[in-house]
Amino acid sequence: MQDRLRHDRSTSLLTAELEALRERTAAAERLVERDAEHKAALEKELRTARDTASKQEEAQRHAAASLDRAQAQALEASREAQQASAALQAEADRARRAGERERQSAGDAAEAQKKAKEAEQVRDTLERKLKRLERSGAGAAAEPRGGSNEQLDYYRSMVKCPLCKNSNKDTVITKCGHAFCRDCIDSRLSLRERKCPGCSQVFDKSYVKDLWLEYGA
Numbered sequence: 004m005q006d007r008l009r010h011d012r013s014t015s016l017l018t019a020e021l022e023a024l025r026e027r028t029a030a031a032e033r034l035v036e037r038d039a040e041h042k043a044a045l046e047k048e049l050r051t052a053r054d055t056a057s058k059q060e061e062a063q064r065h066a067a068a069s070l071d072r073a074q075a076q077a078l079e080a081s082r083e084a085q086q087a088s089a090a091l092q093a094e095a096d097r098a099r100r101a102g103e104r105e106r107q108s109a110g111d112a113a114e115a116q117k118k119a120k121e122a123e124q125v126r127d128t129l130e131r132k133l134k135r136l137e138r139s140g141a142g143a144a145a146e147p148r149g150g151s152n153e154q155l156d157y158y159r160s161m162v163k164c165p166l167c168k169n170s171n172k173d174t175v176i177t178k179c180g181h182a183f184c185r186d187c188i189d190s191r192l193s194l195r196e197r198k199c200p201g202c203s204q205v206f207d208k209s210y211v212k213d214l215w216l217e218y219g220a
Contacts, residue, residue: 016162023214027180045105052098056091063087166200175214179204182214 063084164170170184181201188211191197197205 013158017158019215020162023175023182027175027177030177031180042105045101049098049101049105052094052101056094056098059087059091059094063091173214175212176204176206176210177212178206178210185213 162171164172164182164184164187166183166187170186172182172184174185174188175182176188176199179199179202181199183200187200191200192208192211197207199206
């Protein structure tokens with residue numbers, strides 16, 4: 004009976020961990036969608052900048068033709084040409100900045116897709132382990148085995164904070180997806196140690212969210 008309770012508790016822990024991974028995957032997917040929308044907006048802005056630059060070039064050609072037709076309009080046409088040139092340069096700079104933002108957005112989207120894929124792989128692995136554990140549950144309850152206990156201990160350790168190895172993981176750094184206990188994270192923030200212990204990514208309080216794990220009876 005005790006082994007059965009341990010098994011149920013481990014299954015519940017794994018299910019909670021899986022749900023947390025699913026939430027991180029969904030968050031990463033939403034980030035990819037937002038980046039795609041941002042990229043589309045930048046592309047539209049770039050097209051508008053190019054159209055405006057083309058119109059400015061046309062205005063500059065008309066100004067040059069006006070200089071040839073009338074000497075009286077020379078000063079006015081020159082002024083218009085200078086204004087058109089300045090506007091063209093401004094639009095060219097705007098287009099260049101838009102292109103740089105587009106490239107940065109593409110890089111961020113690729114990184115978000117990579118994180119989402121990694122989270123999905125971890126989720127799939129845990130799902131397979133959970134299914135194997137559920138299939139072996141009845142046999143483990145009737146006839147306890149040392150290897151099964153070791154496996155349960157391993158799964159149990161997966162929900163422990165890797166820093167203090169005492170408290171359960173109840174806090175996640177959403178920027179990278181690594182989970183720890185609240186006490187360890189709060190301690191690092193109070194000491195201004197703002198690099199993730201798992202991957203060294205810089206984070207602040209806004210990236211720290213609660214991670215809920217449910218325990219079976």
